[in-house]
Amino acid sequence: MGKVTPYYAPGSLSAVFYDRITNADGKLLGDEDLYADLAPTGGDVLELGAGTGRLTIGLARRGFAVCGVDISPVMLAQAEAHLAREAPEVRGRVELRQGDMTALNLKRTFGLVICPFFTLAHVPTGAAWRNTFAVAARHLSDGGLAAFHLPKLALMQGLEPPDPRRPVLDQHLGEGRALLLFVKERSFKPGVNRLEQVIEYVLADETGRIAHRSAERLTYYMTDPAPLAAAAGLVLDRPPIDLGGVGDIYVFRKGP
Template identity: 55%
Template sequence: MPEPRPYYSDKGLSAAFYDLITAQDASLAGDVELYASLAPAGGSVLELGTGTGRVAFALAEKGLSVLGLDIAPSMLAQAQTKHALRGPDLAARIRFRRGDMTALQLDESFDLVICPFFGLAHLPAGAAWRNVFTGVAGALKPGGKAAFHLPRAESLAGPAPPRERAVLQVSVDDAGRRLSIFVHERKAKAAIGRFDQVVDYVLTDARGREERRSRERLTYYVADPRPFAEAAGLRLEGAPTPLGGVGEVHVFAKP
């Protein structure tokens, strides 16, 4: 089989079925409410790693104005498609833009910056994290807050399940097609905070025959975000908030 694709690549299945998969993920329960509680009523939000707009649309429904930034064209295309189908009042509160969170160049500031669902953990915890926090500090209004959802190392370091056992199976459509997800490989380098996983996404028809398969690599980097935030001039706001049993939301404020 060819080398694994990166997660969320144009030709992979993780991006194509992102909304379906995240809808089954109990570890994300309550994240939208948490982020909304950090912004003033009618405030402005910058979402880093917006993906298909799952959080952005939900925040806009709560009256917030959201700019969603993502580097993956396949994810942004889905967000834009959904945006075109929304009513004018809601659509007016949401914008999407392609961009790199390690090189923020924005001509506006925000009440809240968020990076949900382990978005920062996709990047090595070094210069990339320093650049992200520097950019976030520059994008925040005085008194504004920033929230980063990061995984806990112990939730990533466990042994991989048997390769033949699906970790998720979900119906795709009324024709009986199903998507199954299998963990092919899992490696942990806890000493440097790097956790690699290779996952097989398998799409089958109603009779169980394979239609398409995509092997994809997902890498997470785990580190304490506080030194990076403090170096950028941000202040920690209390203890991290546990979310879903596998991660925590770290909140910082700009003086």
């Protein structure tokens, strides 16, 4: 295996194929409904780690004004491209910004802050999580909710070693081309609760020949979020909501 690049980096296939893979992922089914139910009617939503705009644009289509922030220019460029194809009234409800969720200050508040699909798990627990909870609290109006979707620690630490030769995904791209994903490496570091995986993206052409391959590192950091959120004034509002059996959505309320 050659060079390993980070997930969502410029030129990465994880960014190029993000929508295709995510849309086929049944474990995320219903997340947009759930976030829409949490949003106050007519309220504004801030999405931390908006990616390609899957939820930012989806919620805007439902009538919410949504600000989507992401650190990755290649993910945001896709979000901008999707947004350009939306009706003017949807476009008018969306603001996309490049920014770091651990240090954001937009100097305004929202009724709901969301941090979907394991985005918080991309940064180390400790200071980065504490700072992100502080960012969420800073951007919430009093009584507002913050929803963080996090991987289940017990499940992630018990994952079997991968078979690096067996694809975990094999998708037809049309005209005989295919995208295959292999988990080449997987390790879990107890104590820091860090799951590291090297995922290889392989593009095969219509003759079955490998046209392009890219090894990309996906890291998840995990811990109980409640004490870190509490330090930022965010109190668990209800028991965590299971989503797809692999993650939980933690809903916090900003106290007065």
